[in-house]
Amino acid sequence: MPTSRTTLxxxxxxxAAGVVAALAFLAVAELCALVLGGAGSPLVAVGSAVIDLxxxxxxxxxxxxxxxxxxxALFVLMAVLMLAVSAGAGILELRRPPFGAxxxxxxxxxxxxAVTTRSGSGTWDGGPSVLGVGAAVIVVRVLVExxxxxxxxxxxxxxxxxxxxxxxxxxxxxxxxxxVSIVAGAGARLGTAGMQRAAAARRAIRLPAPVNxxxxxxxxxxxxxxxxxxxxxxxxxxxxxxxxxxxxSIDPADWSLRVHGAVEHEITLSWDDLLxxxxxxxxxxxxxxxxxxxxxxIGNALWLGHPIRxxxxxxxxxxxxxxxxxxxxxxxxxxxxxxxxxDENTNALLAVGMNGDPLPAEHGFPVRMVVPxxxxxxxxxxxxxxxxxxxxxxAQGYWTPRGWSARGPVKLESRIDTPANGTTVAVGDRVAxxxxxxxxxxxxxxxxxxxxxxxWQDAELADSVSSDTWRxxxxxxxxxxxxxxxxxxxxxxxxxxxxxxQRPPAPNGATGWDTITLTAR
Numbered sequence: 001m002p003t004s005r006t007t008l009x010x011x012x013x014x015x016a017a018g019v020v021a022a023l024a025f026l027a028v029a030e031l032c033a034l035v036l037g038g039a040g041s042p043l044v045a046v047g048s049a050v051i052d053l054x055x056x057x058x059x060x061x062x063x064x065x066x067x068x069x070x071x072x073a074l075f076v077l078m079a080v081l082m083l084a085v086s087a088g089a090g091i092l093e094l095r096r097p098p099f100g101a102x103x104x105x106x107x108x109x110x111x112x113x114a115v116t117t118r119s120g121s122g123t124w125d126g127g128p129s130v131l132g133v134g135a136a137v138i139v140v141r142v143l144v145e146x147x148x149x150x151x152x153x154x155x156x157x158x159x160x161x162x163x164x165x166x167x168x169x170x171x172x173x174x175x176x177x178x179x180v181s182i183v184a185g186a187g188a189r190l191g192t193a194g195m196q197r198a199a200a201a202r203r204a205i206r207l208p209a210p211v212n213x214x215x216x217x218x219x220x221x222x223x224x225x226x227x228x229x230x231x232x233x234x235x236x237x238x239x240x241x242x243x244x245x246x247x248x249s250i251d252p253a254d255w256s257l258r259v260h261g262a263v264e265h266e267i268t269l270s271w272d273d274l275l276x277x278x279x280x281x282x283x284x285x286x287x288x289x290x291x292x293x294x295x296x297x298i299g300n301a302l303w304l305g306h307p308i309r310x311x312x313x314x315x316x317x318x319x320x321x322x323x324x325x326x327x328x329x330x331x332x333x334x335x336x337x338x339x340x341x342x343d344e345n346t347n348a349l350l351a352v353g354m355n356g357d358p359l360p361a362e363h364g365f366p367v368r369m370v371v372p373x374x375x376x377x378x379x380x381x382x383x384x385x386x387x388x389x390x391x392x393x394x395a396q397g398y399w400t401p402r403g404w405s406a407r408g409p410v411k412l413e414s415r416i417d418t419p420a421n422g423t424t425v426a427v428g429d430r431v432a433x434x435x436x437x438x439x440x441x442x443x444x445x446x447x448x449x450x451x452x453x454x455x456w457q458d459a460e461l462a463d464s465v466s467s468d469t470w471r472x473x474x475x476x477x478x479x480x481x482x483x484x485x486x487x488x489x490x491x492x493x494x495x496x497x498x499x500x501x502q503r504p505p506a507p508n509g510a511t512g513w514d515t516i517t518l519t520a521r
Contacts, residue, residue, distance in 0.1 A: 018090020
């Protein structure tokens with residue numbers, strides 16, 4: 001019969017040892033990455049590798065399920081998988097040593113591969129993974145050996161009942177290493193030196209005034225409707241979809257932009273060089289190609305920056321170049337049509353400001369691209385550090401080989417913000433059906449609403465700063481008894497009517513009419 005000295009099952013204890021070893025790996029690796037200024041983090045590298053290697057449909061599924069929380073969800077899934085594998089490795093080390101330690105060695109090798117193959121990885125970036133796996137192997141072997149000593153002592157017939165020092169030693173060591181690893185690892189992630197420097201530099205920035213200020217937002221741009229999306233999206237509410245698991249931390253003093261490729265004159269800009277150039281303000285609506293019909297992966301903001309067309313004019317593209325391949329500090333790339341960036345009527349910017357403040361870190365600080373009329377995956381490169389003038393025939397952006405279209409013009413779209421789908425109202429109520437519509441760089445001239453079998457009705461349309469921004473709309477409907485499907489469609493300034501054909505986001509943006517159901521009783 002088991003005694004009080006053996007109430008903790010060996011397998012459970014071994015699994016705990018494996019989990020603590022994994023925590024030790026992360027703690028040591030993240031502490032080492034902290035010393036390196038945030039570089040070489042295996043957690044970020046492995047997560048980024050998962051994003052890169054995942055099939056195209058997986059990214060759409062994550063965004064559809066979790067929206068802008070897709071990266072948090074990925075980290076949670078990775079943590080659950082890591083804990084399960086680590087627990088299994090601890091049990092394996094107890095039953096078949098040293099194969100449990102070998103599992104950690106293999107995991108360390110995979111993380112090392114992920115780190116060293118990331119764009120821009122340095123000579124020492126593999127150090128955190130190497131030291132981390134060394135710590136994990138030592139911890140799992142030491143803890144499992146103490147577990148074996150405890151089991152042997154508990155099974156010795158000559159031992160008397162009572163607390164076993166071997167048991168206490170195992171539990172104390174396991175708990176202590178686990179707590180220390182959690183505290184150290186969490187502290188390392190929160191205290192990355194590069195993040196601190198970049199944040200301090202951002203706080204100290206005072207952006208210059210634009211030589212061309214954006215027109216004031218007209219009073220008629222905002223309708224007095226509860227639940228409608230604000231005309232200008234606050235920075236904190238602006239959607240974020242990108243491939244960076246760790247927001248790049250760039251000190252503006254260390255930032256530079258290289259313009260090269262098929263050009264007569266190669267250009268390199270520093271942060272001070274960029275701020276010394278004439279800056280312009282433009283209000284523009286940006287949207288993600290992953291946005292579903294009626295989705296919220298879209299926002300409108302006031303951007304401050306230098307016109308990209310002016311920079312390209314200085315570089316003087318040559319030959320048959322037709323694309324600019326922009327590269328982010330984290331290795332992301334986007335292929336943007338050259339003629340769009342050179343168009344005098346397209347206010348494409350190297351942006352440094354957003355809604356009157358320096359760019360937030362998660363939205364591209366210190367510099368990003370903003371190109372009205374194109375989906376972000378082919379234009380809105382954050383943390384941009386390189387512009388290569390080239391051809392679509394010779395280069396591809398990040399998402400093109402993953403099944404997305406090489407060119408991504410934003411489609412004519414509209415959305416119902418209020419009331420929510422499934423709302424019940426009283427017969428005779430005056431119901432404000434309202435939302436936003438957009439067709440950046442073209443503009444929206446009408447929004448039409450169809451309630452049930454009734455004819456299409458023109459909604460009241462709010463003002464806007466320019467064709468590059470969305471427009472609010474509202475139809476005030478007197479509720480009639482029954483359940484009604486409410487559909488909307490937009491009409492572009494060019495006369496185009498929004499298509500009713502339902503298509504998914506891939507490969508170049510979703511289409512269809514946003515539809516809700518209202519019941520009046």
